Amino acid sequence: MTLAGAPLWTLVLSYLIILFGVGLSIERRMVPDWIINHPLVYVLSLGVFSGVLGVYGASELAFNFGYSFFAYYVGVVVMFAFSPLLLAPLKRICTLYQLNSLADLLSFRFRHPWVGTAVTVALLFSLLPLLALQIQAVADSAQLLRGQTLTPTTLQQSPLAIMFCVGLLGFTLYFGTRLQQSNSRGDGLVGALAFEGLVKLAALLCVGAGALFVVFGGFGGLETWLAENPQIGQLLNVPPRQDSSRALLLTFFAGAVAMPHMFHLLFAGSPPRGALKAASWGVPLYLLLLSLPILPITWAALKLGSDAPVAYSALQVGLGTGSVPLSLIAFVSGLAAASGVIIVSTLALANMCLNHLVLPLQMLTRGHHLDAGHGMHAQLNWLRRLLICLIIMGGYLFYWALANRGSLVDLGMVAFIGTLQLLPGILATIYWPGANRKGLLMGLIGGYLIWFFALLLPLISPAETDFFRYLHLHWLGVDDSARSAATVFSLVVNTTLFLLVSLFTHTSAGEREAAEMCSTDDLNRPARRTLTLNTPEQFANSLAKELGADSARQEVLQALRELQLSELESRPYALRQLRSRLGANLSGMLGPNVAHQIIQRCIPFESDSPADSEDINLIERFLDTSRVPMGGLAADLDNLRRYHRDLLQDLPVGVFSLGHDGEVLMWNEFMERITDSSADGVVGSYLSALNPQWSEVLGHFVSSDRETTHSIAVENTAENIQFPGSRWISLHKANVDSSSRASEDRVIVVEDTTDNRILEQELLHSERLASIGRLAAGIAHEVGNPITAIACLAQNLEYEEDVNAVQETAAEILTQTDRVTRIVESLVNFSHVGSGSRGNAPTRMLPLNLADCVDEAVHLLELDLSAKPVQFSNLVDREQLVLGDSQKLLQVFVNLLGNARDASSEKGLVVIDSTSREQQVTCTVTDHGSGISEQDLKQVFEPFFTTKDPGQGTGLGLSLVYSIMEDLNGHIQLDSPLEDGYSGTCVTLNLSIAEYQEEYL
Amino acid sequence: MYINRSMLMILGIALVFFPAAQGWIIQGPEAWYRPYLMWALVILLAYLNQRWWQGRQ
16 A cells, blocks of 8 residues: 555645644633643643654564563653652752753753853754654655655655655744743643644554554454464563663663753743642653553564564554555654654754853853843844754754664664763752762763764764674673663763762862752752842843843843832842842843853942851741751751741740841841831831831931830831830840851840830829829918918908008019919929820920929929928029920939938938030939948839838839930939048939930920 | 652662563563553552642642
8 A cells, every 4th residue: 555645745734734723722822721731731742752762663662672662661751750859859940040951950050151062062963863863754654655665765855854844944933932031831832742742642542453453353363463473472572681771771761851852841931830740640651551552563563564664563554454544643643753852852952052052152252241232032033043943954964864874763762872971960960069060071071972983973874883882892791782882881981980070170169059059958048148239220221231221121020020029129138039030031041151141240249248148038938938848857957947936926026137238137027017017028128118217216226336225206107007106115136146157147126115104104193193292281381371471461452542552462462373373383394294195295305494494393392391301502504405305304303302302311412513515414413311322223223112111202213214314315323422432322414415406306 | 958768769779670670570471561560550659659749748
């Protein structure tokens, strides 16, 4: 049976059009999102691993290696079933740092552009046989269907191969360059590949069913045929050699991740959530289904007998039975497999070449500047298009040059063994922090030289085929195929060189840092350094020099959107995040090396900014969200961390910490409540980002030298918050000393003392009332005398007729009433001290005459007739004005003078004096009484401490005086005995007016 | 650095004993389906493993 060329051309064209239609309909969202994002689509797209080698070549593998052909599948199955060991960590790194190819990953880990370049070149050479294999399979299939034998002449004249390549070129150009970021897989492309995976599976199962039921007549027929042909069983039951089995297993194990098309689909872009987990069993299941028909197809082809290569057994089923549908279905399965591999491999290789060959070369020739003018994205797309054309053309030329000198398995194995050389580097990326680029490059050079001479060269030049086999037989004395020997030998040399050179050469700090970032439990701890740019707009302007104005702005806006930040963002923490995200996004587009250079140049850190401090809050967040399971000591430490964190968070006082640069690192829940500022908004910013009231109070305290400050009033203006209105707070701060950091952080404790303040004010009021009570007798006497005098004068007035005498009497009455008024005013004044709403009325700082205030206090005290008589001498400068609250200062003097009087002997002298110096007034109250013992001096300001007899004092006087002086921004000091050695006490009050006068006035 | 030790150990054992296991699995002319049974078992274990991890997280 033969087919004409036209139907085959039509079939290829129709298939490519359908593929294009599927991709386009997904791209234009004509397919529901739940289908596009379903893990099954991801799993089916990963079926691209099984290219022509899996569809056609598996029969040849089974024929050559017997049951060992399962190694092709087992390698991939092991890789996916054990995905937590390799795939999951790689996915984490690639997603976090936007690494879209193996060259990106290894150059990121080993921190040198040469690594990326070397890997790209190595993969280019490794993939050429794979691309040629796909083209050859389609061309061969067409030749076989047309009834032609496979000779170099027919191969090179096959126009179908060219048409196939052109069709795929169009598809790849359309879907591969529509995306601005090379790390994006594109839903259309993934959907089309999933469709291909489905077509491939369905087609192969159909052919398998055809082989079973048409060729053998069912399972019974197959069993009978196998029983009648025991040589078939023996052919399959070739005892596997240990090294060849392991070599096959390792080869395909590595291929599952090292093949550019697999890496691209596995890690580039953002696979749906949970997709990799589904793939851990979904891909093995897919491959199991795909492998089921292989043996029946191979056996059917053997039964039918044919001169065609065994690799094309699937086609032989249709051709041998004369079934056109079966033949076409088998052809479509190969077509789907080949097109999938070519499209994704070309795309992945084009991105690698762009990022690791073209752009570095471009930067080198332009003085390390990208200088993309106004259209970086357009420029990159054109370059990518050009590279896609060159790679597909390279694949076709390789196929043309080979001219059927290698079977499908030969070509496939050369490609897979080539990518196997990257396995040591991949494993070291995650599991060996000591590995360095010198070791990697030496290992790759050694491994690839052997691969080139032992495998690639013999493919191109058949005369050299047995060269390495000869060497291997003589050196190792093992009888095996040259391919298996070369695989083992190249891998051993590669790994040995990698290990030895890495062990005996220096691993740079950058490589160690990258190794830590790539380790499986890394938490991504960027250094907390100060940026030279302060706004996203500045970022865009700076990047414009490299990327062009439009592209730079577009990238900055994109990064802001992804981070959900505003364009007006100015928090240092957020800007560092923006810088990281820009670096990652540019890495996805330009490769990690070029992106790193651009970011370092355009958005630099301050040169004197220490790099030893890490974003503690980020570490905390990553630890909380990280799903890395912990055990042993790590789990214990994590539990301890959580306990301490909860302890700080739930403290009934506010706690926050500041970095050396003033950035807020921690903000506990109490701080959130009292300031009405969430930790998310505050952490990572400066205190100036808080509302003005809190910003001023906290900022002033942090910048001051004082370690503690009491009773600061803050007004919470917001409504519907837990702590509305005026709050009184005490602040304490301490340095957080750490041996691991050069700079010190600070921790600040904010204590809400509003309740204490209210209680204090109530006590103050009680104390005042008690004082008034003590003054009651004196008041009665003082008021009684003028009243008696007024009564007498009024009686006299009744009988007075002389106008002058009446006027004189009236004047006398007025004098007496003035006296009463003054007493009453003093009392009222005294009784109103601090009696504002809730007792926490703010202090009113106004200029007042200090001498008058002292006079009024003396006058009040003189009302107390029960007290011992002492002499008060007011020597305060009559012109001296101080800034204060007159009522509160009155209470200070009443308490101080009252204490001085109580301590003095009868008719003792209490002197009140003042001196002024610069902007400060020092007022002293000196008595020559009994004085205060050294022990009591330490306690006199404590509430309820008194040396008086029970019932004589409340013990609140000096405590309140201290509190009032704090409010007045003043200072109080007690000295006893006096400086001249005499007994007595000197109370010194400092009233500072210079610093706050202008502000409060 | 965290390494899933149990999984790594299983992988190491599988690699070391792969040739021996392969020889045993495909022993006998009628045992062509035996690899598929082992394969299905691996799929089941991988499925259960990922369910277990999901439950743990």
